[in-house]
Amino acid sequence: MARLPQLPMELVSNILMLRESPKHAEIINTCETKSVKLWENGKTKYTIFFNDANETHKIGAPALVCWDEEGNKVFEEWVKLGVIHRSGSNPARTYWDSNGKISHEILFNRGQLIEMKKYDHGSAKVWSSTYELWVDGIVGMDVHGPKYILENDAGESYEYPESMLEFA
Numbered sequence: 484m485a486r487l488p489q490l491p492m493e494l495v496s497n498i499l500m501l502r503e504s505p506k507h508a509e510i511i512n513t514c515e516t517k518s519v520k521l522w523e524n525g526k527t528k529y530t531i532f533f534n535d536a537n538e539t540h541k542i543g544a545p546a547l548v549c550w551d552e553e554g555n556k557v558f559e560e561w562v563k564l565g566v567i568h569r570s571g572s573n574p575a576r577t578y579w580d581s582n583g584k585i586s587h588e589i590l591f592n593r594g595q596l597i598e599m600k601k602y603d604h605g606s607a608k609v610w611s612s613t614y615e616l617w618v619d620g621i622v623g624m625d626v627h628g629p630k631y632i633l634e635n636d637a638g639e640s641y642e643y644p645e646s647m648l649e650f651a
Contacts, residue, residue: 526554 520528 522528
């Protein structure tokens with residue numbers, strides 16, 4: 484079975500707090516709508532959860548759960564204190580360095596070009612989620628370990644899974 488990505492301890496602490504907090508119990512247990520996409524073999528590819536206001540993320544519950552073609556769960560994303568969103572001008576994808584600090588955000592406005600914000604993360608390893616969610620859904624999933632952002636001489640950034648890199 485594919486393993487979930489290792490989250491920075493800062494995120495893990497927040498997730499545990501949100502799951503155990505009584506003040507969020509009502510939100511966690513309220514009815515929600517789901518958007519479910521399937522693989523060709525009929526198994527669930529991913530499910531996006533919405534709250535009553537049709538917002539993608541709701542505090543205290545996963546916003547996105549993904550499975551591989553065999554039905555193994557490969558990712559579950561939780562809200563970090565309501566900061567991570569995937570609509571409007573909020574981040575569409577967020578990266579953290581190994582110390583749990585945000586190092587890279589990609590933003591989108593519907594119908595507009597993608598805007599990138601970068602943060603200096605020094606020499607810390609950068610990881611991203613095992614999926615990429617854009618306006619049209621999942622673009623790609625990588626369950627083979629963390630991904631790294633590499634920048635070329637022109638200042639363009641590209642994302643590579645660890646399996647494609649050789650380390651000296």
